[in-house]
Amino acid sequence: MKILYLESRELYRRFGLNESGEIFDGALSLSLGLLSLSDFDVVVSTLYHSHSNIKWVQRARQCGVYTVLLVDGIYEWANCFENPFTKKRKIYLLDPIYHDLVFLCASSQVVGYLSLCGEDVRHMLNKSVIDRVKSDSPITAAKVDFLVATANTPYFDTYEKERLVSLLREVRLALECSGFSYLCRIPDEELRRLAGFSEESLALCGSFTEVVQECSALISTPSSVCMQAMALGKPVAQMCYRDVPMSFQTGWLIFGGSAMSETLKKMISYDDSPQRMEYQASVVREHMMGPETPEMLESAIKDAVLRRHTPQFYEPTLVDRCDFLWRPLYERFIKGTKLSRFLRH
Structure with missing residues (x-):
């Protein structure tokens, strides 16, 4: 072929x-x-x-x-x-x-x-999504509580940008107020600056798998990195700032104005919510079918x-070959009559 x-x-x-x-x-x-x-x-x-x-x-x-x-x-x-x-x-x-x-x-x-x-x-x-999850790099103990990440292109208009900046700022403030350590993997420099993330928290070097393995949990915009983190057994929260359908689910969701500190605490102590981790595992399995x-x-x-391209062969019977002879007679004189019901039985 x-x-x-x-x-x-x-x-x-x-x-x-x-x-x-x-x-x-x-x-x-x-x-x-x-x-x-x-x-x-x-x-x-x-x-x-x-x-x-x-x-x-x-x-x-x-x-x-x-x-x-x-x-x-x-x-x-x-x-x-x-x-x-x-x-x-x-x-x-x-x-x-x-x-x-x-x-x-x-x-x-x-x-x-x-x-x-x-x-x-x-x-x-998808090889590009999963290969990095199945890498031979050893799984290391988490040194940081959270990784905050975005897709390479996390917004498509000014409205989305403003909502994402506001939500990222809320996430950062909630992390700092709750005393959680965090790294930032946001490629867009302007987005980082507007949301108030410092250069010290930046973690753009190295592969995503290497960086996320240093963290206990991930907060991200909808992206394939969510799937990678869930496949590695990390609690994952998607930031919700759009009104479009969500293509896949994570164990946690983060909205603006929500009780964010409580959500962060639940993610870190996810042993108290094993069902959410099981749900994430089911999402990964579904994408790996x-x-x-x-x-x-x-x-x-x-x-x-x-x-x-395999042809389906049909071998007509003698009755089928003579269809052109008896079909008009059947349609005109027999179909719909008691004789028709008798012949069918």
Whole structure:
């Protein structure tokens, strides 16, 4: 089975798909006329927002070539529908779905929602999300109470920014008033400054896994780091400052104006709330339902293609072959009569 990847090899390393025998940079080669879609059984892409990719995916489907989308990172509603980069190009991530088959790291609820489009949407254990959790680095004892973190792009407009700044400031003050130690992993320098986080608390160096293992709990905006921390067995709280659906749940939630100090104390003494930790573990398991290795992912793609292209043979009976003779008579004189009910029984 011949598979064509539309983007560069580097983009697929996050999924572990970097075999030397595969063909990458397919969109460029197709545009230059160096390759033909008819030479391939499957076309795979990972950049949904690329107009070029959408064009080649649609052409592939017209040619009867199976198409697959691999989604990087955790599904997050605001990033799909509120991101100004895609909105100004009139592209909403995964809406609509152009591919035959989609693999993404998401909850069953999100998979069900996306499947309303009628396409085949499945779970995937995203290598870029989970590999860092499964690293060989030893788990060290926590030295700090909390890690406060955000996604790389935690807000998409001025309103979200103002609400997030206010909430981060409340979190910082609650931590300091309660006497908890904390580190800050907020990439946006202006956001850190407006929320009042000092440079001494900054922890941008090293991997997220290394930093969060030094802390007892995590407070973060909706991001894949929440999933990584939950997989490491850390109590996690998402900061709620948007009015959009939450794509996945954590054991704790933090709102502005809430009894934040009490929430922080419950997170640190989470042994008193084992049910919340069990719930977090169930969320992680749900997101890990898909193929766990590149080989399993490739096998799942090939199985889907084989199922799609396996013809279903139908051998008509003699009665079926003579349908054109008796069907008009049945419809006109027998259907709906007592004789019809007798023949059915």
